[in-house]
Amino acid sequence: MEAREIMLYSYEHCEGFLQKGLEGLTQKEAAWQYNEECNSIAWILWHFTRGEDNRVNALILHEREVFEKEGWQEKLGIPVPLSDRGAGNTLEQVKAWHKHVPKLELLKAYHNSVYKKTVDYIKSATPEKLSEVTDPGSNLPTAGLILARRLGENAMHIGHICFLRGIQRGFNK
Amino acid sequence: MEAKEVLLRSLEQSRGYQTGALDGLTQEEAAWSPCAECNSIAFILWHVTRVEDFFVNRVIQHQPEVYESEGWQQKLGTPVKGTGYEYTAEQLQAWTVPELGIIRGYADSVRQKTLDFIGTVNIEKLSEVPRPDRSSDSVGAILTRITTEIALHVGQIAYLRGVQRGLGK
Numbered sequence: 001m002e003a004r005e006i007m008l009y010s011y012e013h014c015e016g017f018l019q020k021g022l023e024g025l026t027q028k029e030a031a032w033q034y035n036e037e038c039n040s041i042a043w044i045l046w047h048f049t050r051g052e053d054n055r056v057n058a059l060i061l062h063e064r065e066v067f068e069k070e071g072w073q074e075k076l077g078i079p080v081p082l083s084d085r086g087a088g089n090t091l092e093q094v095k096a097w098h099k100h101v102p103k104l105e106l107l108k109a110y111h112n113s114v115y116k117k118t119v120d121y122i123k124s125a126t127p128e129k130l131s132e133v134t135d136p137g138s139n140l141p142t143a144g145l146i147l148a149r150r151l152g153e154n155a156m157h158i159g160h161i162c163f164l165r166g167i168q169r170g171f172n173k
Numbered sequence: 174m175e176a177k178e179v180l181l182r183s184l185e186q187s188r189g190y191q192t193g194a195l196d197g198l199t200q201e202e203a204a205w206s207p208c209a210e211c212n213s214i215a216f217i218l219w220h221v222t223r224v225e226d227f228f229v230n231r232v233i234q235h236q237p238e239v240y241e242s243e244g245w246q247q248k249l250g251t252p253v254k255g256t257g258y259e260y261t262a263e264q265l266q267a268w269t270v271p272e273l274g275i276i277r278g279y280a281d282s283v284r285q286k287t288l289d290f291i292g293t294v295n296i297e298k299l300s301e302v303p304r305p306d307r308s309s310d311s312v313g314a315i316l317t318r319i320t321t322e323i324a325l326h327v328g329q330i331a332y333l334r335g336v337q338r339g340l341g342k
Contacts, residue, residue, distance in 0.1 A: 035336070155325050159324070
């Protein structure tokens with residue numbers, strides 16, 4: 001069993017939970033915040049997809065992010081720079097983001113585009129490719145370490161989304 | 174990069190976030206949930222540990238769960254059977270919340286055994302099917318699923334801390 005099999009299975013398993021978490025959600029449910037210091041489903045989906053897009057496409061593959069290449073900045077209309085992917089956002093930044101919540105269908109479409117690219121990458125990720133140093137000098141210098149870390153971040157955020165659906169809809173709805 | 178390194182890194186990563194989310198929590202915060210049908214931090218931690226214990230010890234290694242062999246069921250006072258999986262709302266509400274410190278003790282013990290086990294695992298072992306009469310899942314597939322679901326649940330624990338304490342506290 002290779003590392004890429006474990007990673008692909010983990011990634012697809014998480015995607016299953018994400019799709020269940022998002023299924024049938026209204027725009028209102030996607031934008032809902034438990035309180036003003038809490039992230040909404042929409043914000044979380046944007047944030048972790050931005051992170052994945054950056055890590056897989058820019059950092060590992062040294063290509064332009066899907067966000068930029070496919071014009072998602074314009075389509076989503078979020079007024080933050082490309083470099084702001086939500087990490088370390090202050091309360092003011094979270095509040096400002098929630099003034100213009102993109103349509104859930106557009107966020108899902110962006111996510112799906114990034115997902116397809118990441119799946120293709122993981123399938124191609126031989127042990128040699130995963131050992132390639134793509135971010136020298138960092139504490140996660142190889143493609144494998146960056147990807148593994150990313151998968152864990154995604155999983156935790158997808159857990160948030162599922163929980164937020166549950167708070168709003170109740171048990172198993 | 175070897176397959177088992179992916180598993181070990183996943184566990185290390187989620188454990189780091191888990192520790193950060195749990196450190197300093199009061200019992201009240203651990204037991205709190207945002208709605209009657211929602212899981213608390215305590216429940217999620219217990220559930221995820223029960224699942225890890227069940228799969229790593231009983232399913233994969235065909236040995237008693239730590240829950241039983243180290244007397245954690247009595248120490249926790251939680252149900253003898255089950256892992257919390259697919260609990261109904263009624264079962265959730267009837268679940269008695271143990272002390273957070275005891276749940277963490279159980280989690281530490283299970284995790285140590287899991288890490289010891291994964292340390293021994295080679296490529297052949299990952300492909301073995303531990304219960305062919307019940308499922309075609311290999312050891313590798315089972316471990317991937319549980320490490321992924323652990324991460325999902327740890328995310329929820331961290332979120333619940335944030336809901337109660339506010340941003341970054």
